[in-house]
Structure formats: C-alpha cells, structure tokens
Amino acid sequence: MTNGKKPRLRTLHRKLLATMLAALLAAIGIYLLTDTVGQAFIERVYMSAAAQNQRNLATVSSFQTYAREFNLSSRDTEMISRWAISQDDTYILLYKDRRLALEAGWWGIDEESSGTESLDDLYDVITYPVYLRDGVFQAVVYDFSEAKLYDGVQIGAIALACVMFAIFMLIYNRRITRAIVEISEEVKQIGDGNLQLQLTASGDDELARLTESVESMRKSILKKTDEQQQALEKNQSLISAMSHDIRNPLTALLGYLDLALSGQYRSPEEMKSYLEAAYSRALQLKTLTDELFRYSLVFGAQELPIQLEPFDAAALLDQMVGEGIVMLEQKGYTICRAVQPVSCQIQMDASYFKRVLDNLADNICKYADPAKPIHVLVAQENGALTLCVSNTILKNPGQVESNRIGLRICEKIMRQMGGTFEKRQTEDTFTVTLTLPAQPLAVEERETS
Template sequence: MTLLRMIPNYILINGIVIAGTVFVIFLVYRRLSSSYQKRLTAYFLKAACVSLAISLAVLAVVLSMMQLLLHSGLWDYFHDLGYKYLIAAEYLPSVVAVALTVICFIVSFSVRINRRVRYVEYLSQEIQKIREEGFGRTMELRGDDEITRLCAVINEMSVQLREKEEREKRQQRSKDELITNVSHDLRSPLTSIIGYVELLKETGPEDRQRFAEYIEVVERRLTGLNGLINELFEYTKLNSADQLPDMEKRDVLELLRHILYEYKVLMEAEGLTLSWQLEAESHMAHINTRQMVRVFQNLLDNARRYAHRAAPVTVTAQDTGRLHICITNRVADPHGIEPDRIFERFYCGDRARSAPQSSGLGLAIVKRIVELHGGQVDASLQGQELSIHLFLK
C-alpha cells in the first residue's frame, strides 16, 4: 500500500486503463484467432493487436513522462511565461501522446505486415515469369493462409497445364506418326491390288488359271486391307475413350480358360502345342467382356503367328493381390525384337511387316484396352523366350 501511495494518481490511472485495454485486446484476439485459424484475417488481426499494444505502451510512457515534467515545476514555468504558454502546456501532452501513438502504430503495423507484402510481390514476379516462360514453374510456399493456399493452387495448375501441353504435343506427334504409318501400310496393298487389276484387264477371263490366281491375290490383299482398316478404326476409337462401357463383374480366369481351349485346337492344327497352368481358381474383376476377349485373342494370335514350332506356347496365371497372366513363346530369331517397343503402333519385326495378315496394331490395341481396365502390360525377352506380362486389378 505504501508503494501505491508513492505512485502519482495520474500514472496509476493511466497504467490501469492501458493495461486493461491491452488485456481486452488480447482476449478479443484469442477469441477471433481461434475462429480464423490459418486465415489471412488472423495474421492481420495479430499484427494490429501487437501494434496497438506497443502504441499503448508508448502512450503510457509518454503520458507519464509528460505528467512528471509538468508536476515537477514545468507547469509553474509555463504559468510565468503567460496565458498562451499555459494553454499550450495543457494541450501539449495530448498532442504529443496522440502523434506518437499513431506513428508507433503505423510503423509497427507496417513492419509486421511487410513480410506478407514482400511475399505478395514475390508471387507477382513469379506469375509474370510463368506468363513469359510458360507453365511448369512453381513458387515457394511460405506460411499457411489464403495467400499460401492460392500459391499452392497456382503451382498445381501450372504443373497440370505443363503436363497437358506435353501430352498434347505427344498426341500431335502420335497423330503425325499414325498418318505416316497408315499411309505406308495402305499404299503397299493398294499398289499390289492396282497392279493385279491391270493384269486382269490385260489377260481377261479367257486365261482361267491366271485369272483365278490374280483374283485370289486381290482377294487376299483386300482382306488384309479390310482388317487393317477395321483395327485402325478400333484403335482410334479406344484411344479417344476415357473408359470402356458395359463393364461387368466376371471371372477373368474362367473367361481365359474358355479361350485357351479354343486356341489349343487351332494351334494343334498348325503344329503348335499350347499348355497352361493357372494357379488361382478364379479372379473376379469389373471388365468389358468383349474387349477382354479381344486382349486374350490378340496375345494368343501373336504367339501363334511367331512362335517356334518346336517349342510350346505356355500360359501361367498367379493372383498376388492383382492378377498376373504370362504368355511365353520361343521366337525363331530374337534379333531385332525390342520388348520395350512391341506395344507401339505399327511396330513389328521384319517378318511381321511383310506378312499380309499382320496389321501392327494388335498389341497396341491390347495395351490400350488393358490401360482402360486400370491394368498394365509389358514384355520381356530372355534368349529366345518372349514373354508378355499382363497385370489386372
């Protein structure tokens, strides 16, 4: 109590008022900041509260010093100078206090928010660079408020747009390659057909033997050409689809067994042996039955067409969380076979390129159908053993 009595009333009252104001501001900040967590509002609210607290502390010090000076005899000095100076002495503490408080608040608030202002300037510069240099550039994330989240969204958008641009470029290159390859593959049978038609015009129907030979060749070429056009149409349709229609839950291994029995007969008629070992009894999955049949047929046709007659074609299946089907056959000449490229459009070995029954699209169609089913297909070559690995969910 003795200590409190020694403190002048004006200092005690100023201190109590300012301390109470700071305490109220602190309570308001705590209340609002919990409602605006990770918000830019909370950041500016905190900066304002801290700046106001600093300003009030400065105000308390200034008022106390002014009051001490005035009550230490300075008041009598101004009284002796005259009435004008006495009026000035009365208003001087208020003017100085308000001016210093405002200045302190502005300086403190500016210093605290300057970091976010610099970050906004940094974002503006980076966005300008993205506009000039193109998408794919990302910006540094600082803090955890609306500006930072906006920056994260811009980063994601920039990366996605860059990927989209790259994908469109690849698609454009793919279209150019497709046109070139189609032109090449269509020109050969058409040239052959035109040549045999000219021969038919020259020989006429009188020479029945040659006429029949030419007609057979023309028919064979037209059949191959029709198959190429059909597969090209199917591949184009699959390549433009995001998902396959008519998906149903079916046993993939049961479907595979039916097709294996059919191809066993076909291969035996051509002097080949087909054997299989399916470790799992069943594997239920959502598939488009017609397209999955097409996958198995294309893979077995590829093995049947290029397999060495002295070695069997083997099919194995394992279920290790996802279904792994492996079709293996021995090739007569492994040179020139690139396992990483055999699923590309129109990629074939020399024999396949010259074979009229091969369009070069069979394995590309397989890959696209498997991708639309959420699966994966690849190939491996060990010595003369070529294996196609099919993975399905």
C-alpha cells in the same frame, strides 16, 4: 523426414495470424517508445522548475494586469471569477497575512475555503506578490497545463501504433495481392498459348500450391499437345504410307481383273493365274485395311464399344484359353500349363477378350521360339483373376517387324473392362499378365457347378 510425416503447410491463415501478431507487437513497441520518450520530454523540458516558474510568472502577470485594469479588490469576486474561468489550466490562491483569502480557478471562486488554510501549511511553494486595491497579497499558482501535453503524447503514441499496425498489414496484403496478380498474369499467358512459360513456386502456402497446380496443368497441356502433334504426324505418315501401300496392290488387282474381263488370256489356266494373282492382291489389301483398323483402335480418341456381361470364369477360360492352346499346339508349340482351380465370376465383353487372346496368340506365332515351351498360368488371388503367358523370344525373327499395335489394343481393351495388361521383356523372355476383377459366384451357379 525420418518419421514419414509431411511437413506442415504454412497456410495463409497461419501467416495472417503471424503477421497480425508481429504487427501488434510492433504497434505496442512503438506505443511504449513514443509514450516514454514523450513523457520524458515533458518532464525534462516542460515540467522543469524554470519552465514552471516562467508559466507561473506569466499567470500572475496576467492577473495583475487584469486587476489594475479594473481596479479590483479581493471582494470583487465576480470579476476575479471571470478571469479565473478564462484560465482553464491554472488556478490561483491569494494569501493575506499568511491566511488564505481567495481561491479562484476554472470553476470560479471558492469562498468557503477563505481563512481556513495557512500559507505555512503548504510545502515547497513559490509565492508571487499581487497588488489589489485592498492590499498586497501573496499568490500561489498551480499550473496543470501539462495534462494536455500528456494527453497529446498518448494520442500520438496510439496514432503511431495504429500506423505501424496498418503498415505491417499493408505489406502483407501487398505481397499476397502481388503474388495473385503474378499468377493471374501467368495463367493468362498460358491461356493465350504460351505453354513454354515455366512457373516457379516460392514459399509453402496455398499460393505456392496454386502455382504448382498451374505448373502441373501447363505440363499436362503441353504433354497432351505434344502427344496430339505426334499422333497427327503419325497419322499423316500412316496415311502417306497406307496410300502408297494400297495403291500398288490395288493397281495390280485392277490390272489383273481388267485382263480377265477383257478376255486377254490364251487359256483357262492363264485366266486362273490372273484370278489367283488378283486374289493375292485382295488379301494384301485386306491385311493393310486390318492394320489400319487396328491402328485406329489404338490411337482413336473414342472408347471401344465394350458391353460388359457376367461370365463364369472357369468355363470361359476353359473354352477360350483352351482353343488358343490347341491352335498353338497344332502349329508345333509346346504348352506348359499351370492352371489353378478357379471359382469366381468376371465382368467382360467376350468378343473383345477373344480378340485379346487372338492378339497374344498371333504375337507368339510371330516372335516366340517354337523350340522352347510356352508357359500359361491361370490363378485366382486377392480378388482378381490372373492369366500369365510367357514365351522365349525368337533369336532371328527374320523380316518380321513389330509396331506393338496389337499389344496396345490389348492394353486398351483390358483397361476398359476394368482390368490390367502388363508386359515385361527381358533379354530372351517376353511375359504378358492379364488381370480382371473377380466376384463370387452366385448361389445357383455354385450349386450347378
């Protein structure tokens, strides 16, 4: 992205809200659709003129049958009331001589309305003849049974809306649950040792980030396992090589000492030659054991026993770096110094820092071209003390081989002291840069300096 901002993560919370909104809209849509279709069906079928007339005829027929069975007259209000109460979704108006004679419904009989209304006051109604003991009456039937159907449509629409909402949420929940189960199974396989199982994140939510984290963990474990395997193979190779290399000078050393101890020499000069040869083999053993110790420093799992102490950087560098420069000059190297004024305090282990400088000097003696100058830079900047050493690489180093163990020891030491160790090599130049955190000098030290 051009603005440098990271894309917003579509979190599970946002997805849940979006799913709920979609489910709500779908539920509202299914509710409106069901309600509209249901009401249209009621209006078209149940509320048609033919259907209403058929229901009214059935109601009148039921009342006529009831009246004949009990030989009712319009004055038998108690019996008529019983029938009316049983008809919970209709009521009936009886007119005689076009005047309201009786009104009966689910509430019973309304006697106060008798004679107050005229049939002529009603508009667009159908009358049905009803025969009672005291004459013929005109019946007007009002049927409101459709209210139950409308209520049923409403309940059905609400139920379908709830089902639709639940379906959306179940689908979302199933997707999340399935993703969690898949991640759990993959983690279990990794825990069982299947480090070759590659996890692929899909989506851009927390589950995708969890998958990426698990995949990163798998790669890290796999990398460490490979490194441990390589270290084990190197250790085995080293042990085999060291055993062979140590056996030869040790056998020779024991042989020369045995000759000397058993008196198998013809002159003191011959015995001296045995001792010199034994001493040479002992030096070879020391070199091999030193190499083994340096290897253990680099590849050992434990940290070095470094004890940090505060030192005046100027005094310490003047002593340690100066000693190394004098030693190199004695061996014929030309040193170009660029030492800036230093006024700070550093935390370090002097003995281990001396080992770093000794390794650098030893590296120069092995691989630097003595005909070219060695550049040494000391500077204090950006809260750090920097020591930079650069040399020209020897074109034909002969039989000298490098396994870089000394440089790895330097890197490990500097890292544990809170500093850095950087090496950079070009076609003909090798440069090492050391840095350590610099702290201001104490007041007493400033006054002394």
